[in-house]
Amino acid sequence: MGSEPRGVAMECLAEILATLIESDKAAATVRPDLTVADVYLIVGALSATIRSESGDWRRLLTLLYDGFATVGFRTESCRVEQTP
Numbered sequence: 001m002g003s004e005p006r007g008v009a010m011e012c013l014a015e016i017l018a019t020l021i022e023s024d025k026a027a028a029t030v031r032p033d034l035t036v037a038d039v040y041l042i043v044g045a046l047s048a049t050i051r052s053e054s055g056d057w058r059r060l061l062t063l064l065y066d067g068f069a070t071v072g073f074r075t076e077s078c079r080v081e082q083t084p
Helices: 007-026 036-052 057-068
Strands: none
Touching (some): 007 036, 036 057
16 A cells, blocks of 8 residues: 655645646636645545445545536536446
8 A cells, every 4th residue: 555745755746736726727627716735635535435445436536526626617528437
């Protein structure tokens, strides 16, 4: 099992995420209040759901995606389908 980034790796990841978020905010494709901390929170929730097998991670991912996206940008093409 992996571990969370620390030190320089954590700083670089946060910088990259911040850049991506700001770019998406400028394009109005994500919520204007989305933060790097929100992304970490979501990744943790998704990871815990997958590890514990306590729920449908595909459904959670779809709900999370819709929570990130602006209302006009939500789309059916980003749904995660279960493979046979």
